[in-house]
Amino acid sequence: WVELPPETRADYQTELRQNHRLLLEPARGPQPGVETHLPYLALLQKALAKRTGVESHLTRSSHPEMYWVDLPTPETTLRIGFSHQRIGAYPSRVVVAAVAAVVLASLLTALLLARWLTRPLARMTRATDAVGLGDLPPPLPETGPRELQLLARRFNHMARDVRKLLESRTTLLAGVSHDLRTPLARLRLSLAMLPDSVDSSLIVDIERDVESMDRLIGQHLSFARGAAPEPPQPCDLGEILDAAVADVRRQGAQVVWQTPDHCIRSVPVLALRRALANLLDNAWRHGQGSATEVQLDCAPTQVVVRILDRGPGIADDERERVFEPFQRARHARAPGSGLGLAIVRQLADANGWAVSLHRRDGGGTEARVEIPTQT
Known part of the structure; x- marks a missing residue:
């Protein structure tokens, strides 16, 4: 504008208005409209200041709906106006959409992070239930955060120790059962070989006691073995x-x-x-x-x-x-x-x-x- 001859400025204004939908005119009076602080327009103000070297302020008028900016020149102050329709998206809607996108991304990230953290805990819960039933589950993967790795490692050690303890208890009780049932078998044999002169009611009582002892030994063994799940x-x-x-x-x-x-x-x-x-x-x-x-x-x-x-x-x-x-x-x-x-x-x-x-x-x-x- 400053470099154009005065007689060509009118044509230049027409060119901007018809082909670029920009109004260019010398400023007369204060800048119309009110100053706006929407994020998009703030970025536009910074870009203008960077290009012109002069700080400028965007205002918005309602009748007509236009955005205005005054740019000082050596001769005068130029006022540039453009319709709000030149902005392809409504700034307020862009802000809402951006916030919604950030919230959605945060929720998805939180969901993935929660699943990543809770999956090892769910596996550990199932493994704990199995150990409580006397079963030794497969070792847990020692992966994930350092705390979960340490917890899984200690759980695996604990599960192996529990299984060794149960096996030792079962072996001990099986040995005790064998040692007790051997004399019981000899006692049954001795009762069968007693002469007929012995009181038969006494023999029946002794046999009943032997059967009771054998049943108690069987119950101890049955409880010590535990109860692994059985397929139906x-x-x-x-x-x-x-x-x-x-x-x-x-x-x-x-x-x-x-x-x-x-x-x-x-x-x-x-x-x-x-x-x-x-x-x-x-x-x-x-x-x-x-x-x-x-x-x-x-x-x-x-x-x-x-x-x-x-x-x-x-x-x-x-x-x-x-x-x-x-x-x-x-x-x-x-x-x-x-x-x-x-x-x-x-x-x-x-x-x-x-x-x-x-x-x-x-x-x-x-x-x-x-x-x-x-x-």
């Missing part, structure tokens, strides 16, 4: 209960049980047989000579087995305690080691069952086993 297999639960009831009846128990229609479900068979045998034996020994009742509720997704006796019952505050090893109810009269229910709880925890004791109407106890199944 299809079977008829009525037949399993038939066999368990027949076994306890052979020992002299009275059991009320009616074989139901076919109840085919997928369950861990060996574990279920062990649990039912312990519960039936427990009900028989604490039932004070009354009949034990067995019920089977065969639902599509859950099997419920109820074993009911007419014994003295168990106090409310003892119903969980009796599932602990070597714990017996205060009013228990039958001999025992306190391991039968502990073995049942061990089997239930290993296979995802729920086992509980309840007060029975009319006196006695109901032992309930709830088994989620697959048809």
